[in-house]
Structure formats: C-alpha cells, structure tokens
Amino acid sequence: MKLHIIKIGGNVINTATALDSFLDRFAQLEGPKILVHGGGKLLEELARKLDIPQQMVNGRRITDGETLKLAAMVYAGLINKQIVAALQAKGVNALGLSGADANCIPAVKRVVGAQDFGFVGDVSPATVNADFLASLLVANICPVFCAITHDGQGQLLNTNADTQASALAIALAKHYHVELVYCFEKNGVLSNPEDEQSVIPQITPSSYAMLKDEQRITEGMIPKLDNAFAAIQQGVASVRITHANALIQHDPAGVPLGTHLVA
C-alpha cells in the first residue's frame, strides 16, 4: 500500500498563506500520509525577544538548555498544533507527535566530538516505532511530526527534521510503498542556485558526487540530499525534492515536478 511522507521546510511555515496553500495540497493526497514539519524563523524571533543568545557553527544550531525549551514550545507547541488544527479543518484527521510521544522516535544525544551541539538528538530508522505508526495509519489518522525527540531517560532533544523524515520513510518502507517528498521554497535541486528554472530532474549517486566535486550543489543542500539518498538506498520507493506549491503537480508527461533521486 502506498504511503506519502512529506517534509515541509521552515521557510514555508513562516508565511501563513504559503503554509495554508501547502496544507490544502497535502490534504488532497489520497491514502495514508505523514507530515514532518521544520521550525521556521519563530524560534530565532523568540530567542531575540527573550535575549537568549543563539550560537551557530557551520550553519548548525547549538541547542543549549534554554534553546531546547524554545524549540519544544515553538515546534511541538505552537507550530505543531496550528498545523493539526488547520488539517482537521481541511478534513484530515491529524495527530501531532514528537518523537517522545508513545516513544515513536527514540533518539540518541549526539556524541560530542570537536563540537558540542548540546541537546541535539540523532535518530535511526531501526528505532522508529513503525508498528504504532502503522496502527494510526490504519485508523485513518495522519501523524504530524515536529522534530523534537527524546532519549528515553526524560531528556527532550532537538532533531533535524530532514533526517527524521528520512528515518520514518526507511522504517515504514517495510510495511508500505513509501513516497518521500521534501518540500521547500525552491523548485528542486538547482544546477544554478540563482535560476529557479535550472531544476536537475534526476540525481544518481554518481551525478551527486560530480555535482559536489564541481561545487554546483551548495552547502545547505548537502545534508538534505544525504538524507534523501539514505532513504532511496534503503527501500523507500521514491524520493523527490520539490517546491511546496508543486507537491501534487506533474509535468505534461505526468512526471511529478522537482528533483527525483535514483538509488
């Protein structure tokens, strides 16, 4: 049976109208589906207003104790429940989840190497509670995940939403024909970041290596693509990176818009 797992990025969440249009499209997807949402800029705004300094290292946030509280408030609280309420109004029986809820996605606090990332959790497909999620899907419930997880010992952890979507997709690929779609504010993986029309229709492991060598894939895209490749190489039926507006759009030949990954 087909299962859609859709990741929606933070930039779409920042604009109420963009989010609402996206949720309209998401609501139109037939059959079982799971939404994973990112954070948006609200955490930064709140941190600024509350004078909680934010430390970034190589584009990654350091999640100290105060920032973790903000993440739990913004991601698991406000954004998650607003999306759930909006989907309920659109006829989708949404259920908001963190990885702690029903122990859906236990995580491991990132081992501190050269850099301490703080309360950051790494997730693995092997520990995803796929049976519980399958029981929700059978009951026609649509899980809506924020990227907060826990370590099973009472500690909440901040997790990368792209990685979480990939782990969920791989774990559920044992039960379902999973279609994983990463939606964000661009039309796909672009060969020229300045040109929205330069979408690369298909990326293979060898073309990915080449694009990285040629530095045509920018730094921010590499973790997303690594997550996407992990999924397509571990049993997920299809993986696509596309614009939030293009979730259900096809080209004239019937191919869904965006960049498709090939194992």
Place this chain on the structure above:
Amino acid sequence: MKLHIIKIGGNVINTATALDSFLDRFAQLEGPKILVHGGGKLLEELARKLDIPQQMVNGRRITDGETLKLAAMVYAGLINKQIVAALQAKGVNALGLSGADANCIPAVKRVVGAQDFGFVGDVSPATVNADFLASLLVANICPVFCAITHDGQGQLLNTNADTQASALAIALAKHYHVELVYCFEKNGVLSNPEDEQSVIPQITPSSYAMLKDEQRITEGMIPKLDNAFAAIQQGVASVRITHANALIQHDPAGVPLGTHLVA
C-alpha cells in the same frame, strides 16, 4: 474495567521536584490511566518577558490572540512534552495530546456575554472522542492532555483543565469504571483555608450548598467543585480532590486521602 483520570494543577508543575515526585506516584497507578495537566506560572512569566499584557476578569484569564500563542507554546509544547518524556523514562508509554489531535476534544468558542473571554473553548462530554481514547488505552498508551482544544475550523482554543478532566471522565464512564482525582497543592477541600488539617472528608450536594452559603468554600474552589460534582453526577464512579503527594495514599482505614464527592 477501572480507569484513573488524574488532573494535576498548575502549582505543582511550577516546581520540577514536586512535579517529578507526582509523576513517580502517577507511574505507580496500575491499569489504564489518563493525565490532564494545568499550565503553571510559565505563561505569565513568558508574557511578562515578552511584554504581552495579561488581562484577568474575576480570576479568569482573557485569552487574546497573542496569549493563545503563548498557551499553545507553553501548555501543548514545553510542559506537555516534558511530562511525556519524564513518564516515558518512568516506564509509562505516554502520548501527549491537545483536544485538536485526532479531534479528541472538539470545543466551542465561548459565547460572548457581558465579557469577551477571547479564544476560550468550552468542552462537553458529548463530543469527546471516547472511542479513539479507548483504542489508545487498550494499546497500553497513557494519554497526557494539555488544556488546548480547537473548534474544528482551524482555531485553537484555551480550555479550563478542570473542566476538561471532568468531560473526559464523564465521556469515558460509559466504557470504564472511572476514578477521577483532582490533585493540587492542598490536602483537599479545607473547611478553614488556613488550616491544612481541616480537610472535609466528604461533600454531598447539600453540604456543598451549605458550605457555599456559609462562605466557607472560597471562590477559587467553586469552579473545581462544580466540575467535580458534574462528574460524580454523570456516571463517574469516584471523584476525589487531594494533594499531589497523596495521589496513592490511604488513611489507616484504607480510605484514599482527600475530599470525596458524593452524588
């Protein structure tokens, strides 16, 4: 089958050690159980830091748009997920819920009479999604409710946690032998608010009327007692008001500590 529904009040949530001790006791309750938690003072603290004015009328909060966002962040986000993660660590398979999630508890925005309370939701036992909750309980999952609900049209609403606990208890009394316990920072309903030893062991509708006439029950207790009586009069097997420390304690005769309501 017996079902415990426990409401834990805001004042216990304010102190990490008090909350942790309470959760230890809650974890010891055998069989199916549901936790409903209040808000604590974190919302007020956050509102003060963010310069969001809080308006109270007769001890009730006016929930304007900005305050509703704070409520969603603090209640559905931080407090709910911290409790869920703590219970998971104590061996309870907790699942955090708002009334919007899986449409568990649809609410109705309070009709504006003399006073506009803003985004406040009123709940009714008739609309509680008891079948869904029963399916979680059968799967050995412990629902943990914050007092955020929704109107089914995309609007989140702030709800009284005491009323929500009462509505849940009444709705589930059709399926279970429900024991409802309101836990807070006092030993029970006190005949003298200054004397923690003056617990009234039992209150009947007629003694309640008398206590109110004599003004021995203070204003803050009246809504809680009204919710408690609604439960005991609509099929809930037992209703008790007690100290968070006394959740599982009995007197020498084996009677659970606190104030018991009689229909």
